[in-house]
Amino acid sequence: MDLGPYLLLASLEGAVQAAVLALTAVGLSLVFGVMRIVNVAHGEFFMLGAVFAWWIATFFGGHPAIGFIAALLIAPLLTGLVAVIVDWFVLKRLEYDPEGTIVATIGVLYIIQQVVLMTYGPDARPVEAPFNHRFYFPWFGYSSYKLFVIAAAIAILIGVWMIMAKTRIGLVLRATQLDRETATAFGIEVNRIYALVFGLGAALAAMAAVLIVPIQQAHYLMGGDPLLLSFIVVIIGGLGSLRGTVVAAALIGMSDGIISVFFTPTLAKILATLLVAMVLVYRPNGLFGTRSA
Amino acid sequence: MAAINLLTTRGLSRSFGGIKAVHNVNFELPAGEIHALIGPNGAGKTTFVGLLCGRISADSGQVFFSNEEITALPVHKRIARGIGYTFQITSIFSKLSLYENVSLAVHRSSGDKRRDFDIQISEALDSVGLLDRAYQIAGDMSYGHQRLLEIAMGMAQKPKLLILDEPTQGLAQSEIAGFNALLKSIVERSTILLIEHNMDVVMEIADKITVLDFGEILAHGTPEEIHANEDVQAAYLGKNNA
Amino acid sequence: MTANTKSWALHIALLVTLFTLQFVLPAYHQGNIARIMMLAVFAMGYNIMFGYTGLLSLGHALFFATGMYGMGLSIQHLGISPATAFVCGIVAALLVTATVGVLALRTSGVAFMIVTLMFAQSGYLAVLFFGEYTRGDEGFVIKQAQRVIASVDLADATNRYFAALLLFALCIAVTLKLVTSQFGHVLVAVRENEERAQMLGYDTFKYKLAAVLISGTISGVAGAGYGLLFGYVGANFATVQYSIYPLLWVLLGGAGTIMGPFFGTLFMFYLIDLASDLTSAYMLIAGVALVLLTLFARNGLMGEIRKRVLPWLP
Numbered sequence: 001m002d003l004g005p006y007l008l009l010a011s012l013e014g015a016v017q018a019a020v021l022a023l024t025a026v027g028l029s030l031v032f033g034v035m036r037i038v039n040v041a042h043g044e045f046f047m048l049g050a051v052f053a054w055w056i057a058t059f060f061g062g063h064p065a066i067g068f069i070a071a072l073l074i075a076p077l078l079t080g081l082v083a084v085i086v087d088w089f090v091l092k093r094l095e096y097d098p099e100g101t102i103v104a105t106i107g108v109l110y111i112i113q114q115v116v117l118m119t120y121g122p123d124a125r126p127v128e129a130p131f132n133h134r135f136y137f138p139w140f141g142y143s144s145y146k147l148f149v150i151a152a153a154i155a156i157l158i159g160v161w162m163i164m165a166k167t168r169i170g171l172v173l174r175a176t177q178l179d180r181e182t183a184t185a186f187g188i189e190v191n192r193i194y195a196l197v198f199g200l201g202a203a204l205a206a207m208a209a210v211l212i213v214p215i216q217q218a219h220y221l222m223g224g225d226p227l228l229l230s231f232i233v234v235i236i237g238g239l240g241s242l243r244g245t246v247v248a249a250a251l252i253g254m255s256d257g258i259i260s261v262f263f264t265p266t267l268a269k270i271l272a273t274l275l276v277a278m279v280l281v282y283r284p285n286g287l288f289g290t291r292s293a
Numbered sequence: 294m295a296a297i298n299l300l301t302t303r304g305l306s307r308s309f310g311g312i313k314a315v316h317n318v319n320f321e322l323p324a325g326e327i328h329a330l331i332g333p334n335g336a337g338k339t340t341f342v343g344l345l346c347g348r349i350s351a352d353s354g355q356v357f358f359s360n361e362e363i364t365a366l367p368v369h370k371r372i373a374r375g376i377g378y379t380f381q382i383t384s385i386f387s388k389l390s391l392y393e394n395v396s397l398a399v400h401r402s403s404g405d406k407r408r409d410f411d412i413q414i415s416e417a418l419d420s421v422g423l424l425d426r427a428y429q430i431a432g433d434m435s436y437g438h439q440r441l442l443e444i445a446m447g448m449a450q451k452p453k454l455l456i457l458d459e460p461t462q463g464l465a466q467s468e469i470a471g472f473n474a475l476l477k478s479i480v481e482r483s484t485i486l487l488i489e490h491n492m493d494v495v496m497e498i499a500d501k502i503t504v505l506d507f508g509e510i511l512a513h514g515t516p517e518e519i520h521a522n523e524d525v526q527a528a529y530l531g532k533n534n535a
Numbered sequence: 536m537t538a539n540t541k542s543w544a545l546h547i548a549l550l551v552t553l554f555t556l557q558f559v560l561p562a563y564h565q566g567n568i569a570r571i572m573m574l575a576v577f578a579m580g581y582n583i584m585f586g587y588t589g590l591l592s593l594g595h596a597l598f599f600a601t602g603m604y605g606m607g608l609s610i611q612h613l614g615i616s617p618a619t620a621f622v623c624g625i626v627a628a629l630l631v632t633a634t635v636g637v638l639a640l641r642t643s644g645v646a647f648m649i650v651t652l653m654f655a656q657s658g659y660l661a662v663l664f665f666g667e668y669t670r671g672d673e674g675f676v677i678k679q680a681q682r683v684i685a686s687v688d689l690a691d692a693t694n695r696y697f698a699a700l701l702l703f704a705l706c707i708a709v710t711l712k713l714v715t716s717q718f719g720h721v722l723v724a725v726r727e728n729e730e731r732a733q734m735l736g737y738d739t740f741k742y743k744l745a746a747v748l749i750s751g752t753i754s755g756v757a758g759a760g761y762g763l764l765f766g767y768v769g770a771n772f773a774t775v776q777y778s779i780y781p782l783l784w785v786l787l788g789g790a791g792t793i794m795g796p797f798f799g800t801l802f803m804f805y806l807i808d809l810a811s812d813l814t815s816a817y818m819l820i821a822g823v824a825l826v827l828l829t830l831f832a833r834n835g836l837m838g839e840i841r842k843r844v845l846p847w848l849p
Contacts, residue, residue, distance in 0.1 A: 038645055093830055098645050099591050103786070104829040106779055110822025117816040228656065231649065266664045270657045277653035281641050346734070372736030380734070386727040397724050398735050450735065 005139035011254065016146050016215070018253025019153030020208045022246050024226050025233040026160060027204030029245040032234065034177045034197045037096050040105040041086070042205055043227025044112040048079045049206025050127075050218035051120050057127045065130035072210050076203035082112070083202030087195045096194070109223075116220040129214035149211045156207060157246060164242065173197065205230075228269075232276045238285055298357075299324040299454055299484050305344055305354035314340040316508040317354070322454070327476060327485045329495045331519075332505035333528060338488045339381060341505065342456050345486075346378045347371045359453065377452030377483070379443045381459045387432030391423055391442055394431050398446040417449035421475065436463050448479060455483045461491050473498050496520070504528070538847035539715060542793075545848075546711060549794060550704050557696050569696045571797075571804050572703040573761045574780075578788070578796030579706050580753030581781035586791035587714055588746040589726030593648045594655030595754050596777035597635065600662065602628040602755030607768035608668060610681050618684045621759050628755020629748065631658075636747035640740060652778065659773040674769025682766060695764045702760050703797075706753060711793050713749070714849055722746055723791075754781075776818075783821055786828045789837030793849050798836050 028042045052075035057067030086108055094100040131148075134141040164170040176183040176193050184190050205226070209218075216222070229252065237248030256268070300322040307315045315337045322328055330338050343349035345356060347368040356364045363371050372378075386394050395414045418424040421441040426434065431442055440460060447455050457476075461469055469491070476485060476498055489495050495502060495516065502519045504512040506528045512519055519525055553572070557565060577599055584590040605627030609620040639650045662669045669675075679690040687694050713719050724732040725739050725746075733739050762768045771777070780803075781796075788799025803824065810817035828835070834842060841848040 038649070090826055090830065099648070100829050102591075102593075102645065102648055103782065104826050106782075107822045107825025107827075107829070110818045111826065112822075114816035114819035114822060118814060118819070122815070231653075235649070264664070266660055270660045270664060273653045273657040273660065277638070277650045277657070280646050280650050280653070281638050284642065284646055348734070367738070368733050369736050369738040372734065378734050380731070384728060384731045384734075386724055386731065388727055389723070393720065397720060397732070446735070 005137070008137070009140060009142075012142060012146065014254040014256060015150050016253075017256055018250045019150045020212045021226070021229055021233060021253045022249035023153050023156060023208035023211070024205045025230040025237070025245050025249050026157065026242060027201035027208075028230045029234045029237070029242055030160075030204070031198055031201035033242070034173055035096060035194050037091065037098060037101040038105075039198070039201065040102055040227070041108040041112060042201070042230060043223030043225075044109050045079050045083060045202035045223075046205040046209045046226045047116065047218075047220065047223035048082060048112060048202075049075045049209030050213045050216075050222060051116055051220070052078050052206070053127050053210045053213045054120075054125050054218045064128035068127065068130040068210075068214070071127065071213075072207070075210050076206040079206035080199035080203035084195050084199040087198040091198065092191060092194070113220055113223065120218075120220060122220065124217035124219040126217045127213045145214060149215070152211055153208070156204075160204070161242070169196075228273070232272055235276050235279055297324055298322060299359060300345065300486075301357040302345070303355045303357075305341070305351055305356065307340055307344055307349060307352050313508045315344060318505075318508075318510055320503065320510065322484065322486060324453075324484050325480070326500040327480050327487060327498050329487045329489050329499035329502045330505060331489060331492075331495060331502060332511070336505040337508035338505055339458060340508075342378070342458060342486065342488060346376050346456060348378075372450070372452075375451075375453035377447040377450040377455040379447045379455075379457050379460065381462070381488070383436070383439045383443055385431045385439055385442055385446070387430070389431060390428050391418060391431055391434075391445075392427040394442060395445055395449045398449040413449060417445045420448060420478065421445045422471075437465060437468055440464060444475070448483075452483050454486060455479065456486045456488075458488045459490060460487070461489065461494055469494060538849075541847055542711065542715075542849045546707050546793065549797070550700070550707065553700055553703070557693065557700075562692060565692060565696055567804065567808070569692075569699040569764065570761075571800050572699040573757055573764060574784070574804065575797040575800040576703055576706045576760065577754050577757035578781045578784040578800050579710055579793070580750045580755075580757060582750075582785045582790060582792075582796050583710065583713070583722075583753065584746050584750040585782065585785055586789075586795070587719065587726060588722045588743060588750075589729075590743060590746065591648055591782075592639075592651040592750075593775075593778050593782070594635070594651030594653075594658075595751075595781050596773050596775065597651075597655035597658040598628050598632055598751040598754035599758035599761075599777055599781075600658060600773035601631045602758030602760075603762040603768050603772055604662065604669065604758075605755070606759035607675065607677060607762050610677055611675060612668060616684075617682055617689075617763060621684075621763060624759030624762070625752060625755050628758065629752045632748055632751025632755070636744050636751065640743055640747065652775070655773070655778050656775070659770065659775075662770045662773050669768075669770065672770045674767060674771070677762065677766045677768065679766070682763060689764055690766060698764060699760070702756065706756070707793065710753075711849060714793065718742075718745075726791075779821070779825075783825055783828075785835070786833075787824060787835055789835030789839070789841070790833075792835070792837035792841060795835055795837035802836075 024046055028039060031037065031039050053071035056071040056074050060067040060070050090104050090108065091101055094104060129145040131145060133144040135144055135147065164173065172188055172193060175186070176188060176190060180190055233248045233252055234245055236252065237244030298321045302318055302320040305315060305318045306313065318341065330341070332338055340349060344351050347366060351364060355362055358371070358374060358376065363374065386397065392414060395417050399410060399413045399417070415424060418427055421444055423438065423441055423445060431439065434442070440463060444457070444460060447457065461472055464472060473494060479485060487499065499516055502514065502516055503510060504519060504525050511528055512522045512525050514522070553568070556568060560568065581592070581595050584592055602624040606620045606624030609615055609623040610617060635651065635654050639647055639654070642650050663671050679688070682689040689695055689698055721732065721737055721742055724737070725742055729739050758772065784799035784803055785796050786799070787803055788797065789795030803821070806820050807817050810820045832839070837848065
C-alpha cells in the first residue's frame with residue numbers, strides 16, 4: 001500500500017479513537033468543571049458501560065441491532081445511576097473536598113472493578129455490531145460501523161453542547177460552575193446539580209464504551225487506558241474547558257495513530273504521560289486554556 | 294540629624310487587573326515609633342503591607358529595610374531580616390498547642406540552648422497573658438485569645454518591624470485597653486506598623502499616622518494633624534455616606 | 536517520664552516484641568512479618584510526606600521501584616556486590632526523588648497528586664519499554680549466591696527476618712528523631728498552615744523538598760531491601776497499585792504517627808492475604824477500606840489512640 005492510503009487508514013482509525021476519547025474526556029471535564037473534583041473512578045464508569053452493554057445485548061438476543069440500541073439507551077442510564085449513588089453516599093459526605101475525593105474515588109475504582117470481576121468474571125466478551133457492511137475505498141475496505149461510531153460521537157457531543165449552551169439546565173450548570181455560593185443564593189439546589197453532573201459525566205463515559213464495545217471487547221480491566229487518556233486530554237485541553245477537551249481529544253486521538261507509526265506504543269505513552277506532567281507543572285491551565293481553572 | 298528610617302518605599306505600585314491597588318507610594322517609617330496606617334475600605338492598606346513583607350510582589354518601585362533594598366527578596370528572607378507580620382484574618386496553627394505555635398515563631402532568632410528557647414516562648418506567652426494556657430490547643434480558644442496568640446507569635450520573632458493588620462478586630466471593648474498597653478510595651482523593642490479601623494485606638498497610641506485612599510497617600514502626620522485634616526474627613530465621610 | 540522517653544520506650548518495646556516473635560512464629564507468618572516490616576518502611580517513608588508535611592503523592596511506587604531496580608539491575612548487569620548494589624538502589628531513588636520533587640513541588644493540591652501519578656506511570660512504562668534489561672512484567676530473580684552480604688545469606692529465613700528488623704528499627708529511629716526535632720515541627724507547621732509558616736520566616740519550599748527527598752529515599756531503601764531480601768524484582772512493584780498501597784496503609788494506621796504505618800501495613804496485609812484465599816477479587820477489600828477510611832476514620836488507628844488515650848504519641 002502507498003503512503004497516501006496508509007495515512008488515510010491511520011487517520012480513520014485515529015478518528016475512531018478520537019471520537020470515543022472525546023466523549024469519555026468530556027464526561028471527566030464536565031465533572032471537574034462544575035464540581036471542581038477529579039474523579040479517578042471515571043475509567044471504571046467506562047468499563048461499566050461496556051459490561052452493562054454486554055449484559056443487555058445478551059438479555060435481548062435476536063438481531064444484534066436490537067441489543068445494541070437497547071444497550072445504547074440503558075447502559076448509560078444504569079452507569080449514571082451507579083454514579084449518582086456514589087455521589088450521594090460518598091462524595092456528598094466528603095463535602096467534595098478535593099483531596100478526600102481523589103482518595104475515595106480510588107477506593108470506588110477498586111470496588112467497581114472488583115465487583116465486576118466477581119460477577120462478570122475475568123473474560124473479555126464481545127458485543128456484536130448492529131450492522132457491519134464494508135465500505136470499499138479503492139485501496140482497502142473499511143467497516144461502516146466504525147464510521148458510525150465517529151458520527152454518533154459527534155452527534156452526542158453536539159447534543160451536550162446544545163444542552164450546555166441553549167437550555168435552562170445548561171444555564172444552571174454554568175452558573176454553578178462559575179460561583180457555587182451565588183448559585184445557592186439564587187435557589188439552585190447545588191447538591192442535586194452535583195449528583196446530576198456526576199451521573200451525566202459517568203453516562204458519557206458509558207456511551208463511549210457502548211460505542212466501542214463492538215470493536216473492543218468488554219473486560220473488567222478495560223478502564224485503565226481511557227482514564228489515563230482522558231486525564232491527558234483534560235489536562236492538555238485546559239481543566240474544565242469543554243471546547244479545549246474536544247480539541248485535545250481530536251488531536252491526541254488522531255496523532256495517536258500517526259505517532260505509533262514512528263514510535264512503539266509504549267514509548268508514545270511514556271512521552272505522552274511525561275508531557276502531561278510537564279504541562280501541569282509549567283502550564284497549569286492547559287496548552288490551549290487561557291482562563292484560570 | 295534626621296531620624297534613621299527603618300523602612301522606606303519609593304514609587305511602590307501594584308495593580309490587580311487594571312485597578313491600581315497601590316500607586317506610586319513613597320513612604321518613610323522612622324525606627325521606634327508606632328505608626329498607624331488608616332484609610333477607607335479598599336484603600337490598599339493590606340496590599341501595601343503585603344508588598345512590604347513580600348506576600349505580594351510589586352509591579353514597580355522599591356522597598357528598603359534597614360538601608361538595604363529588599364524589593365526582590367522572597368518572604369522568608371525578609372522575615373529573617375527582621376520583619377514580623379500578623380494576619381488580618383487570624384492565621385495560627387489551630388491544631389497545635391500555644392506553646393508549639395510560639396516555638397515555631399521563636400526558632401529563627403534563637404541559639405540552640407533549650408532553656409533560653411523555653412524562656413523566650415514563656416515570655417512571649419506571658420506578655421499577652423496566655424502563659425497559663427500554654428498547652429491548650431490553639432483552635433479551641435476564643436477568637437480574642439487567638440488574636441493575642443497571633444500577636445505573641447509576632448513578638449516572639451523579635452522583629453525590628455512588627456506589622457499588625459487590624460489587630461483589634463473582634464476584640465471586646467474591655468480587651469482593647471490591655472491591648473493598647475501591650476503595644477506600648479512592644480514598641481520599646483520593635484517599631485510597629487499598624488493597620489487599624491478603630492480610630493480610638495489609633496488616636497490613643499499612634500505616634501504618626503498615614504492615610505491611604507485609592508492606593509495613594511492622602512495625608513501624613515501626627516494624630517492631631519490628621520484629625521484636623523479636611524481631605525481626610527472628606528475621604529472618610531464621602532465613603533461613609535456612599 | 537517525659538513524653539520523649541515514653542515514646543522511645545514504646546517504640547523499643549515494639550521492636551523487642553518483633554525480635555521475640557521470630558522465635559515463636561511459624562515459618563509462614565515469620566516470612567509475612569519480614570515482608571510487612573519492609574513494606575512498613577515504605578509506608579513510613581510515605582508518611583513523612585503525607586502524614587507530617589501534608590503532601591499527598593500518588594506516585595510513590597516510582598521511588599520504591601527505583602530503589603528496587605537500581606539495586607536489582609546493578610547486581611544483574613554490572614555484576615557488583617549486593618552491598619554496593621543496595622547503595623546504588625538508594626542513590627538512584629535519591630536522584631529520581633530530587634528530580635520529581637523539584638518539578639512536582641511547583642504545583643500543589645490536586646495538580647501535585649496528578650503530576651506524581653504521571654511521573655510514576657512513566658516510570659512503570661519505562662520498566663516495560665526497557666524489557667531487554669528489566670525483563671518487563673515477568674521481572675527477574677536475584678539468585679541466592681547474589682544475596683550474601685558479609686557472608687550472611689539473606690535468602691535464609693532467619694537472617695532475612697533479622698535484616699528486615701534491622702532496617703525497620705533504623706527507620707523507626709530515624710523518623711522518630713526527625714519528627715520530634717524542630718525540623719519535624721516545621722514540617723507539621725507547613726502541613727497545618729503553609730502561608731503562616733512562610734510568614735514566620737521559613738523557606739517552605741526547601742522544607743517541602745527536604746520532606747520529599749527523605750520520603751522518597753526511605754521508600755527507595757524499602758524497595759532495594761525488599762528486592763534483596765525476597766530475591767525478586769518485577770514491574771508489578773512499579774504499578775499504580777504500589778502507589779495506592781502506602782496511602783492505604785498510612786490512612787489505616789494513622790497519618791502523622793510513627794507506628795501507624797506499621798500497624799496499617801500489618802492489618803491490610805493479613806486482610807488481603809485472607810481475602811485472596813477466598814476470591815480473586817481481593818482488591819475489593821482495599822477499595823472498601825479506602826472509602827470507609829476517608830468517610831469515617833481520617834485519623835486511622837494510631838491517630839484515634841493518640842486522640843483518646845496517648846496524647847504524647849509522636
